[in-house]
Amino acid sequence: MSAVLVFFESLSEQLTTSQQELLTLAGTLGDVHVVTGTEGAAAAEVVTVQSVESVYSGETEILAPDPALVDLLETAVQETSASVILSPDTADATDALARLAVRLDTGIITDAVGIDAQRRVTKSVLAGSYTTTAQVDEGRPLVATVKPNSVQASIVAGHPPEVVSLPVGPSLTADGAANGGVEVLERTPLEASERPALTEARVVVAGGRGVDGNFGPLEELADELGAAVGASRAATDAGWIDHAAQVGQTGVTVSPQLYVSAGISGAIQQRAGMQTAQTIVAINKDEDAPVFEIADFGVVGDLFEVVPQIVEELRRRKA
Amino acid sequence: MPESAAGTPLHIITLVKWVPDSQLERRFTEERRIDRSEGILSELDEYPLEAALQIKEAADREVRVSALTVGPAGAATAAKKALQIGADDAFLLSDDSLVGADLAGTSTALAAAIEHVRADGDTDGEHLVITGMASEDGESGAVPAQLAERLGLNLVTQATALSLEEGRLVVTRASATEQQRLAAALPAVVSVTDQANDPRYPNFKAIMAAKKKPLTSWSLADVGLGAAAVASKATVLTTDARPPRTAGEIITDEGDAGLKIVEFLAKERVL
Ligand SMILES: Cc1cc2nc3c(=O)[nH]c(=O)nc-3n(C[C@H](O)[C@H](O)[C@H](O)COP(=O)(O)OP(=O)(O)OC[C@H]3O[C@@H](n4cnc5c(N)ncnc54)[C@H](O)[C@@H]3O)c2cc1C
Secondary structure (H helix, E strand, O other), X not given: OOEEEEEEOOOOOOOOHHHXXXXXXXXXXXXXXXXXXXXHHHHHHHOOEOOEEEEEEOOOOOOOOOOHHHHHHHHHHHHHOOOEEEEEOOHHXXXXXXXXXXXXXXXXXXXXXXXXXXXXXXXXXXXXXXEEEEEEOOOOOEEEEEOOOOOOOOOOEOOOOEEEEOOOOOOOOOOOOOOOOEEEEEEEEOOOOOOOOHHHOOEEEEEOHHHOOOOHHHHHHHHHHOOEEEEOHHHHHOOOOOHHHEEOOOOEOOOOOEEEEEOOOOOHHHXXXXXXXXXXXXXXXXXOOHHHHOOOEEEEOOHHXXXXXXXXXXXXXXX | OOHHHHHOOEEEEEEOOEEOOOOOOOOEOOOOOEOOOXXXXXXXXHHHHHHHHHHHHHOXXXXXXXXXXXXXXXXXXXXXXXXXXXXXXXXXXXOHHHOOOOHHHHHHHHHHHHXXXXXXXXXXXXXXXXXXXXXXXXXXXXXXXXXXXXXXXXXXXXXXXXXXXXXXXXXXXXXXXXXXEEEEOOOEEEEEOOOOOOOOOOOHHHHHHHOOOOEEEEOOHHHOOOHXXXXXXXXXXXXXXXXXXXXXXXXXXOOOHHHHHHHHHHHOOOO
8 A cells, every 4th residue: 555644743632633634534545654743752642543654753843834844754755655745734734745845846736625546636716616626647746735624534543653753853943044044033822712623613603893893792602502713804803803713715714514604794705714614604784795695594683683692592492 | 234234235026926806706717727818916915015015115225126927918917016016127927838837837937037037137135035825816825835945045934924124034923823923034935914914005106107117028938947847747637616605595683583593503403
C-alpha cells in the first residue's frame, strides 16, 4: 500500500473532530504516517489510532509559522515515499503545504471535501455554486488541504505508533529579523470557547448587524441547541464578537446540519461561508433580504421577539 | 531607523488579479475553466494596495508602488484600476500559455515577473511584495507561500495589521489558535486580509492622473519563461453546477414564529 502523510502543525492532548476526520480519510488512501511540529512522544500518545503507523517530528517542538516545518515535511516525504500529503485547511498548514508542493515540483489542491482511490479530489468552488474534481498529474505526489466536516470521522484506538525524530530544528530565532529572517515578537492564545468549534459544529447560530450589539439571545439559543455562535462581518467589524466568529468568504466556511441566520442580510460574501449547510433557518425584519432566497424556513420578524420564543419553546419541550 | 534603511529606496510590488465579479453569476466554460470574459479588480486586492500606499505615505524614504498582474488581455483594466487607486506604475503579464494555469503555473509566472520588475532599474533598493489573502475566484490562498518559496524570500501571511518599523516589516496575524506579532526582514512576501485596512476609492483627480502612469505589458518570453515552465501540475476533470438552493417556506411573524421554527426543526429532525 502506498504511504499517506498527514500534517498536523500541532497537536493538543486530544484529537479534534476534524483531525479525526482527516486520519479517517487518510486511512482509505494508504498506510498513514503523521508528521507534526509537536514533540514526537507527546504526539504519538495523541495519535494512538489504528491506521497510524508512525509519527515524524523534529528534534524539538517546531511552532508555526516556522518555515522549518517545510523542511520537516520534506524530510518526512523522503523517509516515507508518501504519494499523498494531506493537512487541515488552516492558514499555517496551507503555507507549509504550498511550499512543499514547490519543492516536490507537484500540484496542490486546497479545500478538498473528498479524495477517492484514484486520487481524484472533490471541492466546492465559486462560493459553493460549483463542485469540481481535479487530479494531480500521474507520477507526482498529491498535496492537498482538507476542509472539516467532509468525511465521517471513524477511528479506532490502536497500538502507539513508532516515533521517528528527524534532524530538523526550529529556524525562527529571537534575533531572526535582525539576521535577515523572520522573528516572533509575541504570541497570544485566542480565547478558547466552551462551545463546539465553529467549523466542526453540527449547529451554528449566527447573528449580524441586526443583533445591534447584543448577542445575548443568540447565545442562549446556542446553549439550548449545543451550537457554535457565528457572525456576519458587519457584526465582527462592529466589535460585538470576535473576528474568529466570522462566517463567509473571508471568515470561516461552515457546513453544519443546521444554520440559524438572525439579523443577517445574506450578502454573497456571507452566503459563501454557509450555503452548504443542510438546513438554513433565517430570521430577518426585511422580507426582501437575500438570505430568504436560500432559507429552508424563513421568518420575517424581529429577532428579539422570535429568538427568545424559540429558546422558551425548546426549554418547555425539554422539561 | 538604521542608516541603511533610511536612505535606501523601497519598491513595493503589489499583486492584483482580474476576477469575475462575485456579485454576478460566475460560471465555468466547456473547457472547465472559469469564464473570464468579464471581470473586475478583485476586492481582496484592494487591501494590499491600500497597505502599500499607507506604507508609502508614512515613510521618510523614497517608496515606489507597482501593481503586477498575470491574466488575459482584459486584466489590463485591473492594472488600470490599481493605477487609479494610487500605484505609481503597473505590469501585466499575459500569454496564451497561461490560460487555465494552476497554482504551480501561476506562482511560477508571478515569480518570474517579480524578478523582472525587481531587475527593472532599481536593483539597489529594498523590496516588499504585498498580496491579498486569496484570489476571489480560486480562493486557495496558496500563492504567497509558493512565491516566497520560489523567490527565497521571507513570508508572512494573513496580516491583519502591518507597518514598516526601523526598516523591517512588523505584522499582526491570527493563526488558528493564537494571535501573533512577527517581524520580517526585507525582502519579504506578505499577504493581507480584509481586516488590515479600509481601502480608498479613486477620486476624479486620481483617475485623470492614472492616464499618465506607465503600464507595461509582457509575454512569457519577456520574463524569460517558456510554456513548459508554467504547465499545470493539476488538472480539473469535472465542473458541476450545484443545483441552486431554492427558497423554502417564508412566513411573517404573527407572535408565534418562534413556535413555528421549533415545529419545523422537529419535523426536519435537526433537534
Ligand atoms: C472583500 C469582502 C469580503 C467580505 N467577507 C465577508 C465575510 O466573510 N462574511 C460576511 O458576513 N460578510 C463579508 N463581507 C461583507 C458583506 O458584503 C456584507 O456587508 C455583510 O455580510 C453584511 O452583514 P449583515 O448582513 O450582518 O449586515 P446588513 O447587510 O446591514 O444586514 C443586517 C440585516 O439585519 C436585519 N435586521 C436588523 N434588525 C433586525 C432585527 N431586530 N430582527 C431581525 N432582523 C433585523 C436587516 O433587515 C438586515 O437585513 C465581505 C465584504 C467584502 C467587500
